[in-house]
Amino acid sequence: MTNDIDIKENELRDRYPEVLEILLRDHTTQQNIFWATDNYSELGNEYEFGSPILPELITGKNGNVIMPRVQKDKVLQQSRSRDMAEVFTPSWICNAQNNLIDIAWFGCENVFNSEITTKDGTHLWIVNPEKITFPEGKTWKHYVHEKRMEITCGEAPYITSRYDTTTGEFIPIESRIGLLDRKLRVANENTFTSTEWLEAAQDSYRNIYAYEWQGDSLLLAREAMLYTFIENYEQKFGKQPLLKSIQYIAYLISWNVWQMDGLKGVIPNSCGVKQSSQLDIFGGQDLKNCEGCQKDKIEKHNGTYCLIKDWSNKDLQTGKKGRKIRFIDLIKK
Secondary structure, X not given: XXXXXXXXXXXXXXXXXXXXXHXXXXXXXXXXXXXXXXXXXXXXXXXXXXXXXXXXXXXXXXXXXXXXXXXXXXXHHHHHHHHHOOOOOOHHHHXXXXXXXXXXXXXXXXXXXXXXXXXXXXXXXXXXXXXXXXXOXXXXXXXXXXXXXXXXXXXXXXXXXXXXXXXXXXXXXXXXXXXXXXXXXXXXXXXXXXXXXXXXXXXXXXXEEEEEOOHHHHHHHHHHHHHHHXXXXXXXXXXXXXXXXXXXXXXXXXXXXXXXXXXXXXXXOOOOOEEEEEEOOOOOEEEEOOHHHHHOOHHHOXXXXXXXXXXXXXXXXXOOEEEEEEXXXXXXX
16 A cells, blocks of 8 residues: 555556445435535536536546645635635544543553654654553443444544644554544554454444535545555555455445534435425415524434434344444434
8 A cells, every 4th residue: 555645546446346436326316425615616507516426537638636635725714714614633632532531431541542742842642562452341342332422533643643644644554543443453462363353444434423414525535544444454464455354344344434414314405495395375386494594403304314224233134234324313312
């Protein structure tokens, strides 16, 4: 693998057939994720806010269209911060907050690393080089199966820290601090065969969730999670995982990291004035505004509610792992 923080869509498509197509899929709409930003509209109609992100729009001669925020033009960074409140978090802050989660789970501090501040005010962390030990009654498998989620994830720095999203600095596997990085470290330390490791890795991905509004950031998050899988496998076994394993991880990611308006639980901008199922007194169909938007009630939106999968339960129709549920059904009171 390369230390380049910008995952090239041309390379991704050439090296791993069908994987880019999987990463672009939206399972709620059964279409592709869409741009959900006007930042690319100058490139043509296919790059407008509501247009789907198609492979041909970001590969070939268009292979450099999508890039991490740190590599974007400074003016564009500022406009995204102003218009979409896009503010990326330094890795040391992600680490500190992820450490708080582990302090609560393990019952002690400095499990994966120790935070330090140098004399000049620089924030760093020192990795614990010892094998992670677990408290009484808990095992590494319990940790892998713990559900974690990053809201409004951007490029998902809390999930995988392949690079610092504010500086662009590439971070080696052994120094990464993301929620997924920690699960994979535990898997690396406690498995010995590729079969065991793949099972633990797949369980890790099934239990990591995130959502994001903007399609480009969502794809970057999905790509980073995919390459985290490939990089960890390569480091442990000295070779690339099989294509079918990469494709399956991409499939898990495409379900667990989805496009959503986090305030409404729906596909971005899918609410609006729509025809009522009831007829008016003249026999025509009445038009209704979105009650959820008008009254700020998350369960009353007329947009398309996002679906995710509960991988711990089987789908009643297919009998396969992964029961489809609406995200808002997890948070409704």
